[in-house]
Amino acid sequence: MYGTYRYPCAIEEESVSVEVTEENGLFIYRRICGDDTRELVISPRDGELIINPVEPVNLPKNITRFLEIEFDKIVMSPESEDTYYLTFPVEIGVFLKSGKSVSLLDVFSQAASKYSLYGSPKEGVVVRWHKSVVHRKMPEIDNLREGVMSLKIVNPEKEIVELSIGIFDSYGMKIFYNDWYVTMSAEIKVLPKDEAETKFFNAPIVAGTDKTIELYYGREIPVVGKFYKMNWGYQ
Amino acid sequence: MDIVNVFLNTPVGTDNLYVIDVIYFVIIIIATFILAAFISKKIKKGLSGWMPVNDREMTSKIVYFSIVAIGILVALPHLHVELSGLLIAGGFLSIIIGLAGQTVIANFFSGLILFFEQPIKIGDNIGVGDTLGTVEDIRILSTIIKTYDGIYTRIPNQTLFTSNITNYVAHVARRFEYSVGIRYSDDADRAIEVIWEVINKHPFALKNPSPSIYVDELGDNAVVLIVRIWAPSSEWWDVRTELLWKIKIALEENGIQIPFPQRTLWFPEGTGHEESADSIN
Numbered sequence A: 001m002y003g004t005y006r007y008p009c010a011i012e013e014e015s016v017s018v019e020v021t022e023e024n025g026l027f028i029y030r031r032i033c034g035d036d037t038r039e040l041v042i043s044p045r046d047g048e049l050i051i052n053p054v055e056p057v058n059l060p061k062n063i064t065r066f067l068e069i070e071f072d073k074i075v076m077s078p079e080s081e082d083t084y085y086l087t088f089p090v091e092i093g094v095f096l097k098s099g100k101s102v103s104l105l106d107v108f109s110q111a112a113s114k115y116s117l118y119g120s121p122k123e124g125v126v127v128r129w130h131k132s133v134v135h136r137k138m139p140e141i142d143n144l145r146e147g148v149m150s151l152k153i154v155n156p157e158k159e160i161v162e163l164s165i166g167i168f169d170s171y172g173m174k175i176f177y178n179d180w181y182v183t184m185s186a187e188i189k190v191l192p193k194d195e196a197e198t199k200f201f202n203a204p205i206v207a208g209t210d211k212t213i214e215l216y217y218g219r220e221i222p223v224v225g226k227f228y229k230m231n232w233g234y235q
Numbered sequence B: 001m002d003i004v005n006v007f008l009n010t011p012v013g014t015d016n017l018y019v020i021d022v023i024y025f026v027i028i029i030i031a032t033f034i035l036a037a038f039i040s041k042k043i044k045k046g047l048s049g050w051m052p053v054n055d056r057e058m059t060s061k062i063v064y065f066s067i068v069a070i071g072i073l074v075a076l077p078h079l080h081v082e083l084s085g086l087l088i089a090g091g092f093l094s095i096i097i098g099l100a101g102q103t104v105i106a107n108f109f110s111g112l113i114l115f116f117e118q119p120i121k122i123g124d125n126i127g128v129g130d131t132l133g134t135v136e137d138i139r140i141l142s143t144i145i146k147t148y149d150g151i152y153t154r155i156p157n158q159t160l161f162t163s164n165i166t167n168y169v170a171h172v173a174r175r176f177e178y179s180v181g182i183r184y185s186d187d188a189d190r191a192i193e194v195i196w197e198v199i200n201k202h203p204f205a206l207k208n209p210s211p212s213i214y215v216d217e218l219g220d221n222a223v224v225l226i227v228r229i230w231a232p233s234s235e236w237w238d239v240r241t242e243l244l245w246k247i248k249i250a251l252e253e254n255g256i257q258i259p260f261p262q263r264t265l266w267f268p269e270g271t272g273h274e275e276s277a278d279s280i281n
Helices: B002-008 B019-047 B053-079 B083-100 B102-117 B157-162 B188-201 B236-253 B273-280
Strands: A003-006 A009-013 A016-023 A026-033 A036-042 A048-054 A066-076 A080-089 A091-098 A101-108 A115-118 A125-132 A146-155 A161-169 A182-191 A195-200 A228-230 B125-128 B131-138 B142-147 B152-156 B165-167 B173-182 B212-218 B223-232
Touching: A003 A009, A016 A048, A026 A101, A036 A101, A048 A101, A066 A080, A066 A115, A066 A146, A080 A125, A146 A161, A161 A182, A161 A195, A161 A228, B002 B019, B019 B053, B053 B083, B053 B131, B102 B131, B102 B142, B102 B152, B102 B157, B131 B152, B142 B157, B152 B157, B173 B188, B173 B236, B188 B212, B188 B223, B188 B236, B223 B236
Parallel strands: A066 A125, A146 A182
Antiparallel strands: A003 A048, A009 A016, A016 A026, A026 A036, A048 A091, A066 A161, A080 A146, A091 A101, A115 A125, A182 A195, A195 A228, B125 B131, B125 B165, B131 B142, B142 B152, B173 B223, B212 B223
16 A cells, blocks of 8 residues: 555555546545545646555544553563564555645544543643554564554663553654555663653664655754653653 | 935924934834834744744744834934933833823733733633633733634733633643433443443543543432543543533443433322322323
8 A cells, every 4th residue: 555656546455445536627536444534636637646654643633742652561670671562553644746745635544543641631741542562573463554663672770660651752753664564663761760761763673664754853953862751650 | 405404403392302313213113113023923933833822922022022122222312312311210100100000000910920820821721700712812911812602802911810710721631521320220330331432432532541430329310420531621522522422322222221300109009099190191
């Protein structure tokens, strides 16, 4: 499904279909994803559709920039680091490219959306919630529903820590995809006082994957990097 | 040329004040207002997407009035107004203004305090007294609220400052609750399970804090369940209106009914009332 298509075109996979047809001189974009449908008239005659995964914080509507992944509790020994694999929900973006201009046309998903609160109602943040099993190796996934996140956990502290959630800022997510995988690579670094920092790596974990068009650009300071500080703990 | 020079050097009033001085003053004032409007507009545009609407509006207003104040201070010497004298004059003036415009001053300072305290922001859903609506603008002297039925309401800042303000979206999440009555013959545990499933399917019924559902009361006509749900403040009304009907449908689909108020009358045998009860039916 992912890729670039000149229209008229019709793409169908599982219960998802995307097509652009020419009817009475108009280009009609139609998308069906389960019970969710969308129809638009698109103007450019020489345009292209680009279909790729986007940051999973847009559906049913964008109310937060944060993704929370809750996972089975991981106990980290002092001054250690380890890498695990988690899953994350996939939202699919359809972009219209005309000349050098690229614009988001549609976002849909087969993954169920659920939101949660990280922190207190007064000062916390609403987050898109996802529950994941912890894997030691890359799991097999349905890349239209789920992606794989390689998560490096770093515990530089002198105490054993237990982690069960990670909060990830969509400003900074680097998603890569091919016909089989949708992937991200992230890190949680444990800090004193039960806090932690999360960040993304701008590198694919699977060779031969392309980087997606980012909806949310991180205002990254080159030297410091882009972090999200988990002030409300990691379990 | 001479005529122009003569005109420009024509005395106006006293104290060596000439037409050219007045023209300088007017030009500086006009330029100040144009510059202030231009810069504040640029700032508003430049900060778009970087700063919340409320902060953006306030920043541009502060910049606007700061530039105007500087412009006035720069322009006044052209009218031969001594700024040092203004301090003394300002003292007297403030007494006069204070007496003449107590309400205006009170509104102004209330506005300043509200600005620093920030109990409300533009776009917030608030309640002040009987007025419920969305904050459209926070001005120096008053705050504009658009009520939910679209009415423009201007509330003086002093009134706002001295009233109880309820800000429905100050916190990122809020809780609401339903009372759901089921029949005594229904299984309350099953009803709780069904309601739980409905809530879990709604994306904006928050996972954490977790919803709570429990039997609250053995009422006259029903077993009353309380359902408490947390939702993002921006979405709570939609979630509240959507879920109640879905809960009702789901309960009915599972054979659990929400009863009407009803009363069963029992008549002892042999009193003759059986007949009258039958005749009623």
